[in-house]
């Protein structure tokens with residue numbers, strides 16, 4: 001991991017670029033079809049900043065490298081979290097910046113926020129085929145929460161993961 005990468009809240013002037021980066025990250029490599037209706041949600045970084053905490057990773061020239069959205073249980077973007085937990089969504093790293101630990105840095109930023117807020121667990125759900133992300137989560141101590149798997153639309157199963165704060169030791 002390059003020491004110059006920082007994680008911070010996104011600025012309004014970055015919302016369009018964050019939306020673009022998120023879409024590019026999911027569409028590159030065929031994780032999502034560009035015609036999929038979910039693409040419009042991925043573009044909507046301004047909505048994520050309004051309803052949740054929109055974080056970005058940038059380099060020392062302020063170039064955007066990645067993003068993640070942190071949401072509270074019961075808030076408009078939450079899907080699988082329960083009271084006392086913290087959820088994250090739409091983790092994305094620019095294809096050109098992958099393999100440098102930026103996804104890990106963004107996920108650790110979520111874990112840090114959970115610790116600061118006293119959340120007992122961090123949770124997320126993800127498409128079954130997002131295996132690179134799943135390896136990252138497993139490496140960081142997340143495990144599967146099969147009882148929270150769900151289907152946003154019939155036939156599309158999302159798999160849930162969680163990392164309890166007890167894992168911090």
Ligand SMILES: CC(C)(COP(=O)(O)OP(=O)(O)OC[C@H]1O[C@@H](n2cnc3c(N)ncnc32)[C@H](O)[C@@H]1OP(=O)(O)O)[C@@H](O)C(=O)NCCC(=O)NCCS
Pocket residue numbers: 025026031090091092093094097098099100101102103104125126127130132133135136
């Ligand atoms: C998942 C994702 C955020 C990981 O970001 P990242 O910054 O590349 O994460 P890391 O640097 O920790 O590397 C992750 C893996 O990619 C591998 N990798 C190395 N170089 C790479 C490269 N040039 N391109 C892609 N992956 C590379 C790493 O070795 C690592 O593999 P491992 O887990 O088997 O060790 C990123 O791949 C992404 O944006 N994917 C598309 C969106 C997505 O799946 N989001 C998750 C939704 S739940």
